[in-house]
Amino acid sequence: WYHDNLTRHAAEALLLSNGKDGSYLLRKSNEREDLYSLSVRGKDSVKHFHVEYTGTSFKFGFNEFSDLKELVMHFANQPLIGSETGTLIVLKHPYPRQVEEPSIYESVRVHTAMQTGRTESDLVPNAPSLGTKEGYLIKQGKIVKNWKTRWFTLHRNELKYFKDQTATEPIRALDLTECSAVQFDYSQERVNCFCLVFPLRTYYLCAKTGIEADEWIKILRWKLSQIRKQLEERNATLSS
Numbered sequence: 001w002y003h004d005n006l007t008r009h010a011a012e013a014l015l016l017s018n019g020k021d022g023s024y025l026l027r028k029s030n031e032r033e034d035l036y037s038l039s040v041r042g043k044d045s046v047k048h049f050h051v052e053y054t055g056t057s058f059k060f061g062f063n064e065f066s067d068l069k070e071l072v073m074h075f076a077n078q079p080l081i082g083s084e085t086g087t088l089i090v091l092k093h094p095y096p097r098q099v100e101e102p103s104i105y106e107s108v109r110v111h112t113a114m115q116t117g118r119t120e121s122d123l124v125p126n127a128p129s130l131g132t133k134e135g136y137l138i139k140q141g142k143i144v145k146n147w148k149t150r151w152f153t154l155h156r157n158e159l160k161y162f163k164d165q166t167a168t169e170p171i172r173a174l175d176l177t178e179c180s181a182v183q184f185d186y187s188q189e190r191v192n193c194f195c196l197v198f199p200l201r202t203y204y205l206c207a208k209t210g211i212e213a214d215e216w217i218k219i220l221r222w223k224l225s226q227i228r229k230q231l232e233e234r235n236a237t238l239s240s
Helices: 008-018 068-077 102-113 120-126 210-239
Strands: 023-028 035-041 046-053 058-060 063-065 080-082 087-089 133-140 147-155 158-162 172-175 181-184 193-197 202-206
Touching (some): 058 068
Antiparallel strands (some): 080 087, 193 202
C-alpha cells in the first residue's frame, strides 16, 4: 500500500473510484523530502495527513512510531480525526500497489497527473474501475447462429451479459473459474472476434474495433492467470 510517487490527484481518483470507507495508501509528499502523505478515504471524500520521517521514527501528529506497520496498527484501532470537520475515519483497507490490471492503474496515474489543478469531482468520472470492464459486444447464439448485441460486465471472476445496458437481470453469468482459454477467433465472417472456451460451450464474441477486442482479451486472460495462480497457491498449501 506504499505508492511512492503517486500524486495527490491520482490518489484521490483511485480511492474514490475503487476504494471504500476506510481505504488508505501512503505516498511521498510533494512538499518536502522528509514528508509522506497518508491518503484516507471517508464516505465521499479523501483526506490527506502528513507523516514525518525523522530518520529513526515516523511522527504523526503527537504520536511517534518506530515503523509504518506500528502506525497503521495503531490507527486501525483508534479513530483518526479527519481535518477541521471532526470526521472520524478508521484505517481499515490498505490499497495495494499491485492492484488489478496494472496498466489501467498507470493510466489513472498518468491521466490524473495531467489534470493538476482540477477538483476531485472532475477526476472521479474519468477514473476507470480497476479489474473490471463493461461494454457492448456482439454475441453469437447457441442454437440459432445469429448475432445479437448484448451488454457485458466483468467483475471479479464473473462475466455477465444483459439484453441491454438498462436491463437489471443478466441473461447469463459466466463463471471464469470454469473457462480454459480466451483467444482471438478468425473462423467467423465478422472481424474483431474472440472466443471464451468453457467445458460445455465456446462463446463467440465480436467487438466494434480491434483495439476494443484486444482490451477484452487482455483483461480476461489476466483474470484467468490470477485464477490459476490462486488455485496453485491453494493446492500448494493443501499439499504442505
